[in-house]
Amino acid sequence: MARCGGRWSGFAPTDMSRIAIIAAMEQEVKPLIRAWKMRTLEREGRRYRLFEQGDAVLICGGIGVEAARRATEMVIQEARPARVVSVGFAGALDATLGVADVFEPRTVINAADGVRSETGFGQGTLVSFGAIAGREQKRRLRAAYGAAAVDMEAAAVAQGAQACGVEFAALKAISDAADFLMPATEQFVSSDGQFRTVRFALHVAVRPWLWGSTITLARNSARASRALSAAIEAYVRREASGSGWNTSGSSRERGLEQARRPSEAWTGHPHNPLEKR
Secondary structure: OOOOOOOOOOOOOOOOOOEEEEEOOHHHOHHHHOOOEEEEEEEOOEEEEEEEEOOEEEEEOOOOHHHHHHHHHHHHHHHOOOEEEEEEEEEEOOOOOOOOOEEOOOEEEEOOOOOEEEOOOOOOEEEEOOOOOOHHHHHHHHHHHOOOEEEOOHHHHHHHHHHOOOEEEEEEEEEEOOOOOOOOOHHHEOOOOOEOHHHHHHHHHOOHHHHHHHHHHHHHHHHHHHHHHHHHHHHHHHHHOOOOOOOOOHHHHHHHHHHHOHHHHOOOOOOOOOOOO
16 A cells, blocks of 8 residues: 555545646756755665755656565655656657657556556656667557557556546657667666666777667767756646646646647757656
8 A cells, every 4th residue: 555644545635735746867968957956865775865945845766566566665754745657758659740749648558467557637658668678668568458659667656646546647758769779778777777878888888880770879968968858847836826727628638739849839850768757
């Protein structure tokens, strides 16, 4: 059972103006959090950096299901939010999605057990898979679920939020196109969900055949980070103005529609693969 900071599972949250944002890695949201206040929290022997700006808090919990689950429990206990938003990079399954496109799914599916979580907003489906999906795996996920994109953490965040009676949403930036040949990175993810950047760099340095895809991945990651950060900033600003809370979706969707258009909402397109998906 999820630990909900003293609230009974399934009941309304105590702070109806607070948004908790959960990412996997700081690199995904680096442009956003530069000016946010930061404090350190420790839970169960793990240290987290919590970033705060107004009524929004953001935590980077690490890559993968368990890291996302722990971060969701922790931030709900700490911030008592009305809504939890899973943000980060995603890989495209739909060939029409490009690097740096911002995607707000209406449905999130856990590929491990088939559980579906509805956000009530956005459009399309995001599937959460338990490993970094390469090109062939993406094709299988597209065929099985009809999903537009794949990530690793959103389903775990959704289930943790719902267990505590907290609203859930997701906002993802595409970091790798459907046909991108992803270099193997899974062995560089630690047991606590951290990406071992130095080890990966040393691994690539002596394998020239990986240089091209790794450089592309890094460039795409930077683009995705900028686009995602701008989209989150627009999302938080609109929610703080009261245009999005407990609505049928019309005003909130108009705000996110603007954020989906990189040329109008920020510079560049969103997409990034190196950090995580």
